Amino acid sequence: MPLVSQTHKKVRSYPKSSKWRKDKRRPWTTKEDENMRKLVEEHGTKQWTIIAEKLNEHFPNATRTGKQCRERWHNHLNPGINKENWTLEEEITLFSMHAKFGNKWAEISNYLAGRTDNSIKNHFYSTLRKQYRLVKGIDSTKDQLKKHSSQLAGNVLIGLKKKLKKRDELEFTKSQEDFFDCFPAMPCSPPDFDENFSYRECEFLVLGHQIDLPPQIDNIVYEEAPMEFTWLESSEFPEEVFLMPLNTPENQTKFNH
Structure with missing residues (x-):
């Protein structure tokens, strides 16, 4: 029986060192954030390479990159970021714009003042997962969420609009009641006038x-x-x-x- 030679294809790999992974996952500290704010105030929001270099001079063990500094600022430290709970109007805007632009989070962020690209994407998929769990009764996998994304997003938008309509009707009814409560019951006859x-x-x-x-x-x-x-x-x-x-x-x- 002839021998069949087997050839093994060599795959070139570039393993990342444990030190690189540790530096990449290193959480940001309060002192780093404070120093970052001062550097942004001094250099603006364009010179991220310079900001990273100066930040690493103060914290040599952190080894932050310009990209990491930029993302940290725009997603967490920028004072213009809106970190409040999402309003019903914001959610309707998010899903309406997603139906128009798709997963263009930067484009959608132009319609949601104070919301970052990352927070918009996270809220979108978090809402989709809740909708999938509501419909199917189980948690979704990443592939399932991607497969049914359009259908789930459409259902979410319909539900949000119904919720807004119901809220507006309740507020109108309440405003009508408050308006008429301001008026006392009218007398059946005119009041007594001054005889003089x-x-x-x-x-x-x-x-x-x-x-x-x-x-x-x-x-x-x-x-x-x-x-x-x-x-x-x-x-x-x-x-x-x-x-x-x-x-x-x-x-x-x-x-x-």
Whole structure:
């Protein structure tokens, strides 16, 4: 039986040293962050290579690169970053823009002030995983999430819009209730007027149902009409004045409020 020679293909590999991995995963310290803020204030947000060099002079064991410094600033240290909980409007914007641009997180970030590319991507996939768990009852794998990404994102957007509509309806109902609660119940008859107050020289506009007029007013003709009551506040009148018409020729076409 002939011998079959087997050839082994050599694959060139470039193993990373344990020191490189340790430096790459090294967490940022509070002192590094403080020094980074001072360096950015001094050199701006463009000279990341210089910032990394100066940072490594203060912390030689850290060996930070310019890319690491840039990502640390834009994702964590920039004071303009919005780290608050996502609002319903922001989530709708995120999924609406994703339907338009796809996974272009930098493009989407232009529509979400204060949200970084990284936080936008993380929130998007975190929401998709919750939606998958809600539909399937199990956690998704990376491949499953990628396969059903479009469908899940569409369902999330529909749910968010329904939630916004329901919230707006509740807020409108609450605002209506608060508005009408500001008004006390209207009296069935006008208040008592100051007996010494003369209405002869006044001109009034009448709105209201049929009422019992004060006895001191004579020669007034009024009609019953299903209209609202109106009250005026004036330094020339008592504290509350019930508006009534005066049946005089000169006042039939002229009203003074």
